[in-house]
Amino acid sequence: MNSRTASGRLLWPSLLVASLLLPLLAGCAGRPTADDPVTIAAWWMEDRARGIARRSDELRLLPPDPGLERLAGWVDGDVPQLTARARRWPQLTALFATGEIVAADGRFSGLVAPRPEPSGSLPADAAAVADAENHDRRLLDALARSRLGVAEQIARWNAVIADIRRKQDLAAGATTWTPGN
Numbered sequence: 001m002n003s004r005t006a007s008g009r010l011l012w013p014s015l016l017v018a019s020l021l022l023p024l025l026a027g028c029a030g031r032p033t034a035d036d037p038v039t040i041a042a043w044w045m046e047d048r049a050r051g052i053a054r055r056s057d058e059l060r061l062l063p064p065d066p067g068l069e070r071l072a073g074w075v076d077g078d079v080p081q082l083t084a085r086a087r088r089w090p091q092l093t094a095l096f097a098t099g100e101i102v103a104a105d106g107r108f109s110g111l112v113a114p115r116p117e118p119s120g121s122l123p124a125d126a127a128a129v130a131d132a133e134n135h136d137r138r139l140l141d142a143l144a145r146s147r148l149g150v151a152e153q154i155a156r157w158n159a160v161i162a163d164i165r166r167k168q169d170l171a172a173g174a175t176t177w178t179p180g181n
Contacts, residue, residue, distance in 0.1 A: 037148060042144075042157070042164050046164050049136075050086065051089050056076045070148070092129060096172050096175075101114055102115055102116070103166055103169040103170055103174040103175070105176045108179055109163070109166050112130045114126045141157070144157070145157050
């Protein structure tokens with residue numbers, strides 16, 4: 001057997017394996033691996049709020065983290081705000097795509113807003129969708145912080161969750177708007 005035949009035999013299985021792994025690796029893009037409970041909980045909640053199936057036992061780590069255990073116990077039940085956000089996500093992404101809702105930046109980072117200077121008429125529901133989304137985002141933040149017991153890390157939670165939401169909103173087609181500009 002010559003080296004060309006041997007390398008050809010290895011090339012095709014390697015390409016097959018790579019093509020099978022590529023979608024798996026692409027699905028992990030944008031999500032950092034993290035050890036801290038704040039980042040783990042924030043990513044978990046935002047995945048669930050976007051309709052990605054997540055199990056509460058993903059929040060149960062070894063060694064156990066008391067805050068994540070409390071959060072996992074809470075999300076084992078029905079969390080209406082997560083359910084509402086997951087149902088609203090397709091409508092929100094459609095409004096991002098048309099520019100009728102934008103991702104706020106600056107001190108409002110992590111929230112959404114109707115396009116501040118519409119060039120045409122806005123759908124009547126753009127403001128209502130943005131208001132409902134922001135209400136649920138803020139309430140979930142307060143509930144998660146209380147379950148995690150991160151009173152001393154409130155600023156960290158706010159920064160982490162705002163960064164994740166902003167990145168996910170932009171990935172879904174939102175444009176950025178900085179209030180005051």
